[in-house]
Amino acid sequence: MPTTTGTIIEVSPGRATVVCAGAAGCARCAAGNGCGSGLMERLLGDRLRTVEARVPASLDVAAGDVVSMGIDDDSLVRGAAAAYLVPLSGLLAGCLAGAALLPGSGDAGVLAVGMLGLLAGFAVPRLLGRGGGPVPVVLSRQATPLVTAKP
Secondary structure (H helix, E strand, O other), rough: OEEEEEEEEEEOOOOEEEEEOOOOOOOHHHHOOOOOOOHHHHHHHHOOOOEEEOOOOOOOOOOEEEEEOOHHHHHHHHHHHHHHHHHHHHHHHHHHHHHHHHHHHHHHHHHHHHHHHHHHHHHHHHHHOOOOOOOOOOEEEEEOOOOOOOO
16 A cells, blocks of 8 residues: 555544655755756645545644655555556547447548547546546644655
8 A cells, every 4th residue: 555644634423634744855856956846836736745544533733733644555556457457448439439430530530439439438537437547635733743845
């Protein structure tokens, strides 16, 4: 189970809003010369790292608590399949349907129907209610506060 640490900023029954600890990043990210994740971190700040997490009834947490969160492996695999495999399958099915239904249209017709299949593949998980991805669960409350340095 992948886990991370964060600080609770708001608590509601059964849920908590958590700001995850920032990733260290590399020297190129810190200098703004990396892949862009350092730039996104500076532009979006805590919005990029803020998540809604489920809180088990057996765990008593409050705003300001430092917690450990995790995502169940099965949930992570299902979320990845919904995000990647379903749209890819839609693209392939659309291309096959375009080739079968529009034999004289050439590549442009196949590509157009394939793109419609791709869009349908992105829409299907959202329509089925799985577009939000896996929901992290608060696993435990840590005894000491997390110390982070802001750049």
